[in-house]
C-alpha cells in the first residue's frame with residue numbers, strides 16, 4: 001500500500017463560541033492514499049464540506065492534525081498554504097466559482113498565472129485542459145454563455161491544469177441534471193483510472209458515489225462508515 | 235511578473251467598464267476642478283499685480299466733489315480750471331501734474347471708423363500713467379499750450395483704423411477736428427475692471443476743451459509724487475492749496491477729493507484675495523467630493539470582488555499577489571483619471587481666462603498637488619479594503635455574497 005497522501009487525525013472544526021458553538025467536525029480520523037477515488041456521503045450538515053475545505057487548505061481546523069504528504073499543514077503560514085493549493089491541490093466547487101465576464105480559457109489559465117508561467121505556455125496548457133474535459137471550441141465563451149455542465153467542466157479543467165496530486169470536488173454534480181452528472185462522473189473516473197489522479201468527492205447521490213473506489217460516510221461531524229465500493233454498481 | 239500584474243489590472247479595468255469609468259470620473263472631477271479654479275485665481279492675481287503697476291506708483295488723482303457722496307452732490311462742486319493745474323504744478327511735493335478731460339467720439343480714417351474714448355491732457359500724463367511711446371513722439375510743450383490738432387493713439391485704435399501699418403504722420407478725423415497722429419502707445423492690455431486700456435486717443439487738453447466739449451472745465455487732475463514724498467504729505471499739501479483756491483472756510487468740508495491710487499491697488503488686491511480664497515475653497519470641496527466618489531467606488535468594488543479574491547486565493551494566489559493586482563489597478567485608474575483631469579482643468583481654465591480676459595497662468599505645483607491627492611485617495615481606498623479581503627481564509631472570501 002502506498003504512503004498516506006492525506007492524513008487527518010482528530011480533526012475538529014467548531015463555529016461560534018459558548019452556548020451557540022457548533023461542532024461541524026468532531027474528531028475526524030481519515031487516511032487517503034495516492035490513486036484513491038473517495039466518495040464522501042452523509043446527511044446535510046454532517047460536516048462534509050467543512051472536511052473538504054480543510055483538506056483543500058481553504059479553511060483551518062480548530063484542533064487536530066492534518067498531514068499532507070507527511071507535512072503538518074497547521075504549522076504552515078498563509079503564503080505556504082497558498083503554495084500548497086497552487087502546486088498540489090485542485091478544487092471543484094458545487095457552485096463552480098468561475099470568474100464572471102472572463103472566458104473559459106482565461107478562467108483555466110488563472111492558476112498558471114500564479115505559478116508564474118509565461119503566457120504562451122499558459123494558453124497551450126489551458127487549451128489542452130479544456131480539451132481534456134471536452135470543451136474544445138468553447139475557449140472564448142464566458143461562464144454566462146455556458147450551460148451548468150459546461151461551467152463545471154471549465155472548473156474541472158481549472159482544477160486539473162496545474163497537474164495537482166489531488167482533486168477535491170464538493171458536490172460537483174449538485175447543480176446538474178442526471179445526464180450532465182453522469183458525464184462529469186465518467187470524466188472523473190477516467191482521470192482517476194487513466195492518469196492515477198487521487199480524487200476526493202462529496203456527493204449525496206448513491207449513483208454518483210458508485211463511481212468511486214471507496215465510500216466514507218459522515219454523520220454529525222464524525223466518520224461513521226468507511227468501506228470499499230462494491231464493483232459494478234454504476 | 236510585474237508586467238503580468240499590469241496586464242491583469244488592465245483586463246480587470248476593461249472587464250468592469252462602468253466601475254472603472256466611475257472611479258476615473260471621481261479623479262477627473264477632483265483634479266479638473268482644483269486646477270481650473272486655482273489657475274483662474276492665479277491668473278487674476280497676476281492680472282491685479284500688473285494692474286497695480288499700470289496704475290502707476292505714487293500717483294494721486296484730484297477730483298471735484300467730496301468723496302463718498304451720493305449721486306448729484308458732485309455736480310454742485312465747481313469743476314477745476316487749467317489755472318488750478320498751473321497752481322498745483324508749483325507744489326514741490328509733486329513731480330508731474332496733468333489735467334484730464336474725457337469724452338467719447340468716433341475717430342474716422344478713410345472709410346474705417348472707431349468709437350473710442352478721447353482724453354485731453356498734456357505730455358505729463360504719459361509719465362504719470364506709465365505709458366510709453368511705441369512709435370513717433372509725445373506732445374511738445376507748444377502743442378500742449380496751443381491746443382494743436384495732434385493726437386497719440388492706443389493700440390486698439392491703431393488696429394481698428396490702420397491695421398498693422400504705421401499710423402504716425404497720418405491724419406484722422408474726430409468730430410470737426412482733423413488731427414495728425416504723432417505717436418502710438420505701447421499696449422497695456424485689460425485694466426482692473428476688464429476695460430480695454432488701449433482703446434484710447436490722447437489729445438492736448440485745450441484741443442478737447444475747445445473743439446470737442448466746448449467749455450474750460452478740467453474733470454480731474456492726475457499727479458505724481460516727487461521721489462521721497464509720502465502720499466500723506468502730498469495729499470495734505472494738495473488739500474491745503476485747493477481749500478485756499480476754492481475758498482473753503484475752516485470747519486467746512488472739502489468739495490473735492492484726492493485719491494491715492496495705492497488705495498485702489500490694495501482694494502483690488504483684497505478683493506482678489508477674497509475671490510481666490512473663495513475659488514480655493516470651492517476647489518477643495520470638489521477635491522473632497524471627488525475623493526469621496528473614488529472612495530465609494532473602491533469600497534463597493536472590493537466588497538463586490540471579495541468572491542473574486544476568494545477564487546484567486548483558492549487556486550493558489552498569495553495575498554501579496556492579489557494585493558499587487560488591486561494596487562496596480564488603482565494606480566492605473568488614478569493615473570488615467572489624473573491625466574484626463576489635468577487636461578480638462580487646464581482646458582477649462584484656458585477658456586475661462588479668455589472670457590475674463592486675464593492671463594492663463596497654470597501652476598505646476600497645483601497640478602501636482604491635485605493629481606497626488608486623487609492618486610493617494612484612489613490607491614489608499616483600493617488598497618486597504620483589498621488587503622482585508624486578501625488576508626481572509628479563502629473559504630471566508632468565497633462565502634461572501
Ligand SMILES: Nc1ncnc2c1ncn2[C@@H]1O[C@H](COP(=O)(O)OP(=O)(O)O)[C@@H](O)[C@H]1O
Pocket residue numbers: 015016022023024042043044045046047048049050051
Ligand atoms: N461558516 C459557518 N458558520 C457557522 N456554522 C457553519 C458554517 N459553515 C458550516 N457551518 C455548520 O457546520 C455544520 C457542517 O456544515 P457543512 O460542512 O457545510 O455540512 P455539509 O456539507 O455536510 O452539508 C453545519 O451544522 C453548518 O450549519
Ligand SMILES: [Mg+2]
Pocket residue numbers: 048049050
Ligand atoms: Mg456541503
